[in-house]
Amino acid sequence: MNSPPLSDADSTACRNVLIVGASGEIGAAIAIDYAKRGARLCLWGRDPVRLLKTIEACIAAGADAVSSRLLDIEDVAAACQAIVADDAATPFDCAVFAAGLGDVKGAGQVIEAADQVARLGIVNFVAPAAMASALGEEMAMRQAGRIVLIGSAAAFHALPFAAGYAGSKAGLARFADALRIGLKPHGVSVTMVSPGFVDTAAARRVPGPKPGILSPEVAANSIVAAAEEGVVHLVVPRTFVILRLLDRMLPRAMRDRLLRALAPQER
Structure with missing residues (x-):
């Protein structure tokens, strides 16, 4: 179901690796997975306590070297400047953009608050896209x-x-x-990862069933393997590939009713 590895992806193993969002549970798990492979890591995070824990765990796991940067990517301009500076100091073989926010509408709300939508847009889309563009140019x-x-x-x-x-x-x-299309002729691969439910604190706060839920460690291992192979799009678990197809095939009215029914029950 997943796209095959890119035939022209760089075959050199990732040695110098940037993890953006290393103070989050998924980012930390990815960092530790790379540490076990002996990579040199540059870890970014916005939570100093959790970032320090990730650094210590990576050192214990066998990372060749670990540097870090405390930064909130909501300041997009500062994040782009920082990524270019860090890459100039030690060029990255691989960069994983794992920072993100997850949220649902609050109790009593018809839709999400405007400021919440704006923040999700910056952290989940604008910032990683801008940083990937800045680093992609260097790569x-x-x-x-x-x-x-x-x-x-x-x-x-x-x-x-x-x-x-x-x-x-x-x-x-x-x-x-x-x-991916733009960078492929220049020897740079881009992997998109679309995980389903991952067992993090944020996911546990959302009520309702979570089919196929993965531990951060299992998700991280799949993500690192996909990056190493140059996979175009990784969807884990595979159940969500089927759900994606169903979403496309169902009549709009039926799909709309189903999606409304999936809303978490207010407490």
Whole structure:
């Protein structure tokens, strides 16, 4: 179901790896997975306590070297300047953009609040897209590199209770595909990752069933393997590939009723 590896992807293993969002649970798990492979890591995060824990875990897991940067990517201009500066100091073989926010409409709300939609748009789409563009330009000049963008299977569905989240991830998915096409002739691969439910604190706060839920460690292992192989689009678990097809095939009225029925029950 997943796209095959790119035939012209750089075959050199990722040694110098940037993880944006390393203070989050998925980003930390990806960082630790790379650490076990002996990579040199540059870890970005916005939570100093959790970022320090990730650094310590990566050192213990066998990372060749670990540097870090404390930064909130909501300041998009500063994030783009920082990524170019860090890449100039130690050129990255691979960059994983794992920072993101997940949310649903609040109790009593018809739709999400405007400020919430704006923040989700910046963190989930605008910032990672801008940073990937800035780094992609540098990688293209070297004719080598890998970019991994972490989206969500929610991007496949018009979720009325999480329009800002689903919409921002859908924008990132379309951007990733366009970026991939643009960078492929320059030796740079782009992998889009669309995970379903991952067992994080944020996911546990959302009520309702979570079919096929993955641990952060299992999700991270799949993501790192996809990056190493130059996979175009990774969807995990595979159940969400089927759900994506169903969303496309169902009559609009039936699909709309189904999506409304999926809304978490207010407490």
